[in-house]
Structure formats: C-alpha cells, structure tokens
Amino acid sequence: MFKGVNKVMRAYIYWDFVINSGWGLLGPVFAIFLLETIAIGNVAEGAKIAGFSTLFYWTTKSILQIPIGHYLDKNHGEIDDFWFYVIGTVITGLVPFGFLFSSVPWHIYALQILHGVGMSMIIPSSYAIFIRHTDKGREAYESGLDSTLLGVGAGFAGALGGIMAGYIGFKLIFVLTGIFTFISVFFIFAVRKDMLPKTPDHVHEFPASKTF
Numbered sequence: 187m188f189k190g191v192n193k194v195m196r197a198y199i200y201w202d203f204v205i206n207s208g209w210g211l212l213g214p215v216f217a218i219f220l221l222e223t224i225a226i227g228n229v230a231e232g233a234k235i236a237g238f239s240t241l242f243y244w245t246t247k248s249i250l251q252i253p254i255g256h257y258l259d260k261n262h263g264e265i266d267d268f269w270f271y272v273i274g275t276v277i278t279g280l281v282p283f284g285f286l287f288s289s290v291p292w293h294i295y296a297l298q299i300l301h302g303v304g305m306s307m308i309i310p311s312s313y314a315i316f317i318r319h320t321d322k323g324r325e326a327y328e329s330g331l332d333s334t335l336l337g338v339g340a341g342f343a344g345a346l347g348g349i350m351a352g353y354i355g356f357k358l359i360f361v362l363t364g365i366f367t368f369i370s371v372f373f374i375f376a377v378r379k380d381m382l383p384k385t386p387d388h389v390h391e392f393p394a395s396k397t398f
Contacts (some may be wrong), residue, residue, distance in 0.1 A: 191328060194319040194377045198312065199332045201373040205275065206336040208366025210343030211359050212282060215351040221355070235291045239298045246302025247309070249254035250360060255310035262319070267311040272374055274307025278365030282360040318382060 188196055220239070221232030258267055276301060285298040320328050347359055 187331065190321065190324065191331070192319060192321055193381050194315065195321065195328055195375045196376040197318070198316055199328075199335060201275075201312075201370045202332055203335045203339045204373065205278075205367050206368040207339035207343045208363045208370070210340030211252050211350070211364045211366075213340070214344045214348050215359065217354065218296065218351065219285070220358045224288065224294060235294060238291070238300045239294050241342055242295045243298040243305075246299045247306045250303060252308035253307055255314075258310055260312060263383050264315060266332065268312050268374070268378060268381050270307045270311040271315065274304045274311065275367060275371050275373035275374065277301075277304030279364050279371075280304075282363040282367070285360045286357060315381075319380075 188199075191199070217232070217236045220235050221227065221229065224235055225232035233375050254270065258270065262329075281301045281304070284293070287354070288294055289298065350359055
C-alpha cells in the first residue's frame with residue numbers, strides 16, 4: 187500500500203489517519219453531549235447551541251485561513267509551514283480537554299473559536315506540504331490513499347465513540363480525542379528535516395478534504 191510513497195507523504199497520511207480517528211470518536215456524539223450536558227435535556231436549546239457552535243467554528247476558520255495562507259506563500263521554504271502545522275495541531279488538541287470542563291454555552295463557543303483558529307493554521311500549511319511532496323505521477327493514488335485511510339479511521343472511530351458514549355459517557359471520548367491529536371504531532375516532527383529550504387513553483391495538485 188505504501189510502496190513508492192515518500193517519507194513526508196507517509197508521515198502526512200499517518201497524521202491524517204490518527205487525528206481523524208481521534209475526532210471521529212467525538213463527531214457522532216458531540217450534539218448529544220451538548221443536549222445532555224450543556225442544554226440539560228432542552229432540545230430547542232441544544233439545537234441552538236449546536237448551530238451556533240458550528241457557526242463560530244466555521245466562521246473563525248474561514249476568516250483566518252486566507253490571510254494565513256497568504257502569509258505562508260510570501261515566505262520561502264517550508265519551515266513556517268511546518269510550525270503552523272505543528273502549532274495548529276497542538277491548539278486543536280487542547281479543545282477536547284476544554285469540553286471536559288464546559289458547563290455553559292459560551293464555554294462551547296469559545297472552544298469552537300479556538301478550534302477554528304487551530305484548523306485555520308493546519309489547513310493551508312498541511313495542504314501546501316502535501317502538494318509539494320506528492321510523488322510525481324502518483325498524485326491520484328496518494329490522494330486516494332490518504333482519503334481512504336482517514337475515512338476508515340473516522341468511520342470505525344465513530345462507531346466506537348457511539349458505543350463508548352452509551353456505556354461510559356463523554357469524558358473518556360474527550361480525553362482520547364485530545365490524546366490522538368497530540369500523538370499525531372509526532373508524525374509531523376519525524377519529517378522536520380525533510381522540509382524544503384525553498385519551495386518549488388507551479389504545483390497544482392490538491393489533497394483530500396478533511397472530516398474534522
């Protein structure tokens with residue numbers, strides 16, 4: 187499966203698999219957590235909190251990632267991409283632990299804004315690294331491999347998260363999501379020395395979309 191896939195691409199795919207598996211645990215049960223814990227069983231209030239938490243996350247991410255991407259493109263080399271990638275992943279990993287201590291809607295909104303900040307750093311930097319390091323002539327295969335593994339990880343994790351929420355509760359899910367996110371950082375650090383001192387021009391391949 188990984189035959190002919192270079193070191194940086196393998197690290198990227200492993201990172202994608204681990205972080206999406208972690209957030210896959212949380213994704214299917216997050217709205218239930220909001221309903222039971224934050225809205226205290228009030229369905230209308232829970233739906234409102236879920237909607238606004240989505241708004242705060244996507245708005246923050248969407249507003250910030252364009253200027254961040256523009257900034258990264260103005261700097262030669264991949265070291266800045268690397269550090270935005272790492273720091274964004276760490277910020278994202280803090281969010282599930284924050285859910286452990288959340289009790290009112292504004293806690294959720296603040297954490298979703300923080301999540302949006304982290305992802306706005308991850309997306310431009312990780313995509314840029316993916317694009318530059320995809321093996322020539324294997325762009326479609328490596329994109330498909332990445333998407334397949336993250337999908338399998340997120341799918342099985344989602345089923346496991348649903349079972350865990352029903353029998354154990356949400357706390358362990360939050361802890362595992364955060365731990366998986368932090369573990370994924372090690373795959374990025376493993377290829378730090380492989381970051382390009384100067385980035386090539388005219389590269390047009392695009393990576394698979396994220397689920398978290």
